[in-house]
Amino acid sequence: MSINGKSVAAISPxxxxxxxxxxxxxxVRDFYKVPITxxxxxxxxxxxxxxxxxxxxxRVKVYSQGAGSPNLMLMIWIFILAGAFATSAKAMGAIDxxxxxxxxxxPENLLLGGIFLAACFISLSIGTSVGTIVALTPLAAGIAHxxxxxxxxLVAIVAGGAFFGDNLSFISDTTITATRTQGxxxxxKFKVNSQIVMPAAAIAFALYIFMGVHIHAPQQLxxxxxxxxxxxxxxxxxxVAGMNVMMVLVLGLVLSGVVGVFTGTYDLFGWFAAMGEGIxxxxxxxxxxxxxxxxxxxxxxxxxxxxxxxxxxxxxxxxRGAELSIAALVxxxxxxxxxxTVAIITAGPxxxxxxxxxxxxxxxxxxxxxxxxCFTQGLIPYGAQxxxxxxxxxxxxxxxxxxxxxxxxxxxxxLLSILFRYPKKYS
Numbered sequence: 001m002s003i004n005g006k007s008v009a010a011i012s013p014x015x016x017x018x019x020x021x022x023x024x025x026x027x028v029r030d031f032y033k034v035p036i037t038x039x040x041x042x043x044x045x046x047x048x049x050x051x052x053x054x055x056x057x058x059r060v061k062v063y064s065q066g067a068g069s070p071n072l073m074l075m076i077w078i079f080i081l082a083g084a085f086a087t088s089a090k091a092m093g094a095i096d097x098x099x100x101x102x103x104x105x106x107p108e109n110l111l112l113g114g115i116f117l118a119a120c121f122i123s124l125s126i127g128t129s130v131g132t133i134v135a136l137t138p139l140a141a142g143i144a145h146x147x148x149x150x151x152x153x154l155v156a157i158v159a160g161g162a163f164f165g166d167n168l169s170f171i172s173d174t175t176i177t178a179t180r181t182q183g184x185x186x187x188x189k190f191k192v193n194s195q196i197v198m199p200a201a202a203i204a205f206a207l208y209i210f211m212g213v214h215i216h217a218p219q220q221l222x223x224x225x226x227x228x229x230x231x232x233x234x235x236x237x238x239x240v241a242g243m244n245v246m247m248v249l250v251l252g253l254v255l256s257g258v259v260g261v262f263t264g265t266y267d268l269f270g271w272f273a274a275m276g277e278g279i280x281x282x283x284x285x286x287x288x289x290x291x292x293x294x295x296x297x298x299x300x301x302x303x304x305x306x307x308x309x310x311x312x313x314x315x316x317x318x319x320r321g322a323e324l325s326i327a328a329l330v331x332x333x334x335x336x337x338x339x340x341t342v343a344i345i346t347a348g349p350x351x352x353x354x355x356x357x358x359x360x361x362x363x364x365x366x367x368x369x370x371x372x373x374c375f376t377q378g379l380i381p382y383g384a385q386x387x388x389x390x391x392x393x394x395x396x397x398x399x400x401x402x403x404x405x406x407x408x409x410x411x412x413x414x415l416l417s418i419l420f421r422y423p424k425k426y427s
Contacts, residue, residue, distance in 0.1 A: 136158045189370070
């Protein structure tokens, strides 16, 4: 088999997943017909079965190493803690109390824009989109219920704002990775990035203000039970202060239990039951995450990532072409790995070489890596962010995608910045 044929075979498990899940769902116009867990199971079995030259035991070992990688296991711990906190806080009444407080403080027509700004601010402060989604999704779900606004829209607003900070924050792992691989300063990359994504955020904010004009909150709001707001407010404050997301969730979980028992909402065993229900509710999300990790590891092991790198860089002719290749490179790898940080780490060294060869400003190449990886990550239903948001809101991740206005606008602005050589100073 030729190297091209072998390499195409290496990425074929991803094609199987796309055909089975996305294409089939589009054809039948129903994204619930093929459960995403089944799509991953079939493509995973195919990936293991088509690995050549190694015994079955070794194939399973490769898949298992990807499914149980340290990064994925850390993510799974976050999922478990998030599920336990979200459900115990809801059972204690924290979500209802916080929603009532929000509805009283924010004017009705600023609810959507206010949620978006809150997500932008928190993600910019803590540097993690997942942490922001964990903190704000339950609140958004509660507001959707109280105002009659579509739940996927509210969840998408939180996810979009979360990617804003993930792309710009000085402590974001994607920002740090992008600047390190390209050899530029964080502040310089911020200057380039902000000129591209700030207009996108402004457009999205204006859109949400316009969409929120007709939102009406209930006329008779219950009195806010302030003590029940404490666990949720502590989670928000400690997250903004930069505390590790796992510590934030543990602190919120303990406070939810203490307040719940103190107020008589539930007893100790009721708290345990709520935590158990929340953890069990994250089961599908955990299974999807592990199967996605195993699937992508088989693709990497068989040379699929290397093939993608080669295919996207062999026709570069100009600086604009080089920038477009870097954008395509990190986007495709992100589709394969479902992790924007891993995508930047993988594409970064080659992007550095491309930038050097074709005279692309390293600050611009770092911006392209970060912006397009976040754009892609925000649109894949099997990425950690959308899976987490969908899990906390009990909806299908596919339902969120049509309302992800900010990632779409950000991607358009980033593409236009390449085509029209903007910002001029760095192009």
